[in-house]
Amino acid sequence: xxxxxRNFLKYAxxxxxxxxxxxxxxFSARARAEAEGGTARYVPTSCEMCFWKCGxxxxxxxxxxxxDEVVKLEGNPLHPQSLGKLCARGQAGIGQLYDxxxxxxxxxxxxxxxxxxxxxxxxEEALSxxxxxxxKIIEKHGPHSxxxxxxxSPGDYFTNLLSALGSGNISFPSFSQCKGIRxxxxxxxxxxxxxxxxxxxxxxxxxxxxxxxxxLGENMHNSQNQEFSQAVGNGAKIICVDPRYSTAAxxxxxxxxxxxxxxxxLLLTWINILISEDLYDKAYIEQYAxxxxxxxxxxxxxxxxxCAKETDLPEANIVEAARELGRYAPSVMIHPGRHVxxxxxxxxxxxxxxxxxxLLGSWGRKGGLYxxxxxxxxxxxxxxxxxxxxxxxxVIKGNYPFAGGxxxxxxxxxxxxxxxxxxxxxxxxxxxxxxxxxxxxxxxxEAISKLDFMIAVDIMPAETVMMADVIxxxxxxxxxxxxxxxxxxxxxxxxxxxxxxxxxxDTKPAWWIASELCKKMGLDDYAVKDSWxxxxxxxxxxxxxxxxxxxxxxxxxxxxxxxxxxxxxxQPVFKTPSxxxxxxxxxxxxxxxxxxxxxxxxxxxxxxMYRLVYGRSPVHTFSRTINTPFLWELMKENELWLNxxxxxxxxxxxxxxxxLENQDKVVSAPMLVKATERIRRDCVYMVHGFGxxxxxxxxxxxxxxxxxxxxxxxxxxxxxxxxxxxxxxxKIIKEA
Ligand SMILES: Nc1nc2c(c(=O)[nH]1)N[C@H]1C(S)=C(S)[C@@H](COP(=O)(O)OP(=O)(O)OC[C@H]3O[C@@H](n4cnc5c(=O)[nH]c(N)nc54)[C@H](O)[C@@H]3O)O[C@H]1N2
Ligand SMILES: Nc1nc2c(c(=O)[nH]1)N[C@H]1C(S)=C(S)[C@@H](COP(=O)(O)OP(=O)(O)OC[C@H]3O[C@@H](n4cnc5c(=O)[nH]c(N)nc54)[C@H](O)[C@@H]3O)O[C@H]1N2
Ligand code: SF4
Ligand SMILES: [Mo]
Numbered sequence: 001x002x003x004x005x006r007n008f009l010k011y012a013x014x015x016x017x018x019x020x021x022x023x024x025x026x027f028s029a030r031a032r033a034e035a036e037g038g039t040a041r042y043v044p045t046s047c048e049m050c051f052w053k054c055g056x057x058x059x060x061x062x063x064x065x066x067x068d069e070v071v072k073l074e075g076n077p078l079h080p081q082s083l084g085k086l087c088a089r090g091q092a093g094i095g096q097l098y099d100x101x102x103x104x105x106x107x108x109x110x111x112x113x114x115x116x117x118x119x120x121x122x123x124e125e126a127l128s129x130x131x132x133x134x135x136k137i138i139e140k141h142g143p144h145s146x147x148x149x150x151x152x153s154p155g156d157y158f159t160n161l162l163s164a165l166g167s168g169n170i171s172f173p174s175f176s177q178c179k180g181i182r183x184x185x186x187x188x189x190x191x192x193x194x195x196x197x198x199x200x201x202x203x204x205x206x207x208x209x210x211x212x213x214x215x216l217g218e219n220m221h222n223s224q225n226q227e228f229s230q231a232v233g234n235g236a237k238i239i240c241v242d243p244r245y246s247t248a249a250x251x252x253x254x255x256x257x258x259x260x261x262x263x264x265x266l267l268l269t270w271i272n273i274l275i276s277e278d279l280y281d282k283a284y285i286e287q288y289a290x291x292x293x294x295x296x297x298x299x300x301x302x303x304x305x306x307c308a309k310e311t312d313l314p315e316a317n318i319v320e321a322a323r324e325l326g327r328y329a330p331s332v333m334i335h336p337g338r339h340v341x342x343x344x345x346x347x348x349x350x351x352x353x354x355x356x357x358x359l360l361g362s363w364g365r366k367g368g369l370y371x372x373x374x375x376x377x378x379x380x381x382x383x384x385x386x387x388x389x390x391x392x393x394x395v396i397k398g399n400y401p402f403a404g405g406x407x408x409x410x411x412x413x414x415x416x417x418x419x420x421x422x423x424x425x426x427x428x429x430x431x432x433x434x435x436x437x438x439x440x441x442x443x444x445x446e447a448i449s450k451l452d453f454m455i456a457v458d459i460m461p462a463e464t465v466m467m468a469d470v471i472x473x474x475x476x477x478x479x480x481x482x483x484x485x486x487x488x489x490x491x492x493x494x495x496x497x498x499x500x501x502x503x504x505x506d507t508k509p510a511w512w513i514a515s516e517l518c519k520k521m522g523l524d525d526y527a528v529k530d531s532w533x534x535x536x537x538x539x540x541x542x543x544x545x546x547x548x549x550x551x552x553x554x555x556x557x558x559x560x561x562x563x564x565x566x567x568x569x570x571q572p573v574f575k576t577p578s579x580x581x582x583x584x585x586x587x588x589x590x591x592x593x594x595x596x597x598x599x600x601x602x603x604x605x606x607x608x609m610y611r612l613v614y615g616r617s618p619v620h621t622f623s624r625t626i627n628t629p630f631l632w633e634l635m636k637e638n639e640l641w642l643n644x645x646x647x648x649x650x651x652x653x654x655x656x657x658x659x660l661e662n663q664d665k666v667v668s669a670p671m672l673v674k675a676t677e678r679i680r681r682d683c684v685y686m687v688h689g690f691g692x693x694x695x696x697x698x699x700x701x702x703x704x705x706x707x708x709x710x711x712x713x714x715x716x717x718x719x720x721x722x723x724x725x726x727x728x729x730x731k732i733i734k735e736a
Contacts, residue, residue, distance in 0.1 A: 026077045029057070029552050041068075043500040044076055044554025046485060048477035049089040049096065050621040051152060051174070052221045053197065053485055055079025055554045056086060056093070058478060058500035068501045070094050070478055079555040080489040081198060081223045088619045088634065090222065095629035096459070096476055097504075101698050103461055103473035104505035113448070114467050116695070123508065123516070130470050131520035133453040134165075137425045143167040144392045145425045147412050151437075153482045153497070154430040154457050154474060154510035161514045162428070163387040164526035168394030169424065171407030173437035181722040182340045184402045185347050188585045189354040191575030194336040194369060196488035201335055202564065203227040203236070205367040207328035210239045210321070212263055212353065213615075214337045217247030220618040221338075223489070237328075239321050241266065243613065244641065244685050245678035254321060259312040260611050260683050260726060261343050261602035267334075267352035268599055269307035270322040272299040274359050279326025281361030288572065289358055291584025291596070298596040310601070312680075329360040331367025344715025344724030347402070348597035351585070355597070358581045364572045370564035371572055375492020380539045385525050392422060400721030401591045408721045409438055410714070416447040425450075430457040430510060431474075435464045436623040436689065436706065439714035439725045457510055460627065461696035472513050475503035481511070481532040484539050484550075492561035494545050495554060496536060593719050602727070604682070609663070609729035610646075611683040614707045623689040627700035637704035639674040641685035642732070647675035650732055660684075660705070660730040664712040670735055671705040684730065 029042040041060040046053045055076030063069045073093050077084035096102075106126035111117025121129075137145055147169035148155070148162050159170050174180075183193040194200060203209060204227045216228045232238065232251045240252040241263065249255040258266060274280045275296050285292055308315035325332050334353045340346050362368025395415045396407030416424040427448070435441045448454060448467050456468035459476055474480075482497035503509070511532045518527040528535055540547040550556050563570045576582045589595040605611050619634045620626060640658065652658060657670035669691065679685055690704025715724040 027057070027553055029554075040071075043498060044552070045478070045500060046483065046495055046497040046554075047073075047082075047086065047090045047093060048152060048497070049093050049625065050221070051197065052081055052223070053487075053495065054082035054086060054090055054222050055495055056082070056090065057554065060500050070097055070500050075222070076554045078553055079495060080487065080491070080493065083223050083226055085222065085226065087220045087222050087225070089220070089621055089625055089631060092625070092628055092630040093476075093478060095631060096625070097478050099460070099627065099629055101461065101627055101696060102476075102505070102507075103459055103465070103471060104507065106473060106506070107471040109469045113469075116466055118471065123506070126470055126472060127513075127516050127520055130455055130472070131517060133469070134426060134521065137452055138165065141423050141425055142391050144169060144390060144394065145423050146428070147171070147416070147424050147426070148428040148430065149173070149409060149412070149432050149434060150430040151432040153477075157510045157514035158428050158430045158457065160384075160526060161517055161521075161523075164518060164523045165521065166388040166390050168390040169396055169407070169412055170394075171396050171409045171412050173409050173432055173434070175404065175406035176408040176410060176722050177341055177437055177439070177725070179338050179340060180404055180406060181346045181717055181720040182336055182338065182350050184404045184720045185350040186336065186354050188402065188576070188582065188587055189351060189358065190363060190581055191573070192372060194354075196372070196486075198489055199224065199336055199338065200370045200372065200489075201227075201333055202367050202370045203231045203333075204234070206231050206236050206331055206333060207367055208237045208239065208324055208332040210241065210325070210332075210334045211248050212241045212334065212337055212349075213339070213342070214335045215242065215246040215248055215615050217251070218616045218618050219338070220616065237324060239324065243680040243683050244615075246615075247618075254317060254324075256313050256317060256321065257680050259310075259604075259680070260613060261604070262311040264345070264349040264352055264597060265302065265307050265310040265599045266313065266318065267349065267356060268299050268302040268597060269304055269318060270325070270356060271295065271352065271359065272302045273304065273319060273322035274326055274356070275299065277323070277326065279323065279329070280359040281329055284330070284361035285359065288574070289581040289583050290578045291582060295355065295583045295596055298598075302599065310599075325356070325360055330362045330365035332360055333357060333362050333368050336369075341717070341722035342724050342726045343602045344717050344727060345600045345602070346717050346722055346724060347719040348594065348600070352597045355583055358583060363581070364566035366565050370490055371566070371570070373488050373490065373492040373558075373561045374563050375486075375488070375558035375561035377486045377492075377543055380542050382529065382535050382538060395421065395424075398721055400717075400719065402587075402719050403721040409434070410716070410723055411721070413438065413443060413447045416450055417443065419450075426453040426455070427451055428455045428457070429464065429468070433462050433464050433623050436462075436708050439708065439711045439723050441708050442712065457513060459507075460624070461694055462623065463693040466694050466696065473505070473507045474510050474513065475507035479503040479507070480509035481536060482509070484536055484543070484545075487555070490562050490564050492558040494540070494543060494550060494556050494558070496550055498533070498551060588719070605729045608731050610642075610731070611726065612660070612662070612707065612710055612728045612730050613683050613685050613726050614688045615685065617687045617689075620687070620689055623692065626689055626692060626703065627697040629699075632699045632703075636699075637672065638687040638690040639672045640705075641674050641676055641679045643679050643681040644675045644677050646681050647673060650734070652732065652734060657735050659733040659735065660710060661733055662710045662712060662728050662730045666710055666712055667733065668705045668710055669702065684732075
């Protein structure tokens, strides 16, 4: 690339406007385009192929018809979550943009729910129809009868709509099917989540990293994987606790192929070893923690010998792993993980993980978990009035005292089915595929059948979307303004999403859809005043960030916001009732739960059955990218990982197709067997997200198997309300 340093410096000097900005002169969209002679535009924006929100630079050129086309996506070198790189999914954003199967125009259902018959309509007709139906339902049942499910940025705009209507029934699978328990539990222990969006793990400086599940390399959150590679390169010891020899396990110095569901036994035993062998950080615990004596007493029963039997791991390895942690503390971590809703008793496992990090003194220490950055972002509502108080308590939290603020999807689903304590009659789903995301999809179908009205705001015609009464097609992330995004890594920063090209077809950004609905519902004060871009500019000003620099560079950092480690001047603040790290949780005690984690065995598979476990592919995001050109070509279907000895015993060959039948007699479509030594004999594994039923997804349709259809059973964590989903058992049926 012919990059003129002179032009670049000229521009860098020009753009150093906003007082709060550290002007990092590595990337400027304008300087780069200028240096190349103006044949292409560069648009810094944010990826939405998953939720890591990496900084992207979209290269845009005119095609032979003079139409702007996105020709390349690169990682923004300034953005701390991409560090100049994108993962395969990020690069394939162009595939999503130009996927011919995209939703193109608003549609109203004309046939039976689920039969796929729709008519295309104008936005005016679709929005009027939507508003009329919502009004009717509100008149009859009150605003709380409208519920919203979401994941990602469209949710913000519909949260605004629902809150303005006076409904608090807003929930996210990213809470109760994902990381809700982790966040709530670390708050109980440290008074903080271990992540804002990105986990605050200082892997690049770590000496020992322990992964429970957390299958980095397959779980492909960009900067985290780059740091993990750096850690491996630096010679950090990786201890991988996983019933499967994962990609991360292949980089590990110790693989502990644990019996699924017994992780808490291992963690409590490690706590016992760390305390009884004096391997914990005494000064740190004395200064910052409470409840040590109770903890010490409570874990005495968890001996390595007992643990070996319970977890099916060698006793010597159990002890050696704990000693290794003690040896290198505090530059060590038990990675807090992300998807933690596994067995329905997950709060106590995650508590034990948090407690070990405390004992090793790794919270706030180099190579452990770094402290939250110090940037201040005043809340900004663009002059909209206060939201009305919901007319009835939202039901989203159910009877789970530590469900956090985000709401439990399965509770909203249950209430929709039972109408107890009140009817829920309309759903808005914005960027979430509920039939794939929630366990027991038959219950999701049942709940949908009880609705008077269902609205889908999406980009693709997935099965869940194709059950809606009205479909409002959003444009993709490369065609819209979104944000501003508050970015918290080692430092605080701000990023944005801005369009690389105009929306294709008759699609619209979610902010516009929600805002127009506000107007149609008589809630003009909550609608966007002019455009989202103008609103973003006003917000940038309120945050003391120069819009020009942000729009040109895609990321600006907030000066002096980084304070990752504990120093005499930078003391940690623990927002717990005691103001200390609570090894003994006063809040759990108050609600009559075990204040110190206890081990509770989980049900194990019966004769001839295997536990069904699942995870990620590095080249797909859940179900949302299976149909995406490029990614579909990389991985068209998922395989069933089955232990080689079990395959031999059953007379099943590698590459053969088999069906699975679960404990409730649900039978899967045929799927390919991967016969391998890389998994224990008592479980089988598949990548989540495959097996789409919608014929409108021309590539993904019936490609691979949907784990969720076999997850008919789930076990709810009594403390935080997350749904344990690894509690299903399958047998293997050979195809005739
Ligand atoms: N490419 C890609 N990356 C992603 C995503 C994506 O869709 N695609 N999704 C992102 C999201 S939202 C999330 S939440 C994360 C999820 O990713 P993680 O948080 O890493 O999910 P886990 O469930 O911890 O990890 C799955 C691993 O757990 C192992 N496992 C199964 N049962 C047990 C058990 O009982 N004990 C132990 N120790 N291990 C077990 C499985 O064998 C598998 O290797 O990934 C994120 N990253
Ligand atoms: N069995 C099983 N269940 C799981 C998991 C698992 O591993 N196994 N993982 C769990 C986890 S960790 C999570 S976080 C959840 C995630 O579950 P979801 O939140 O449902 O997953 P997403 O992929 O975020 O959402 C998919 C929908 O978003 C749409 N979409 C994509 N981009 C856009 C956009 O720009 N705008 C709009 N409006 N829509 C868009 C897609 O077309 C698709 O319909 O699932 C959970 N459920
Ligand atoms: S991790 Fe990959 S898919 Fe996710 S935001 Fe970053 S580049 Fe996009
Ligand atoms: Mo997740």
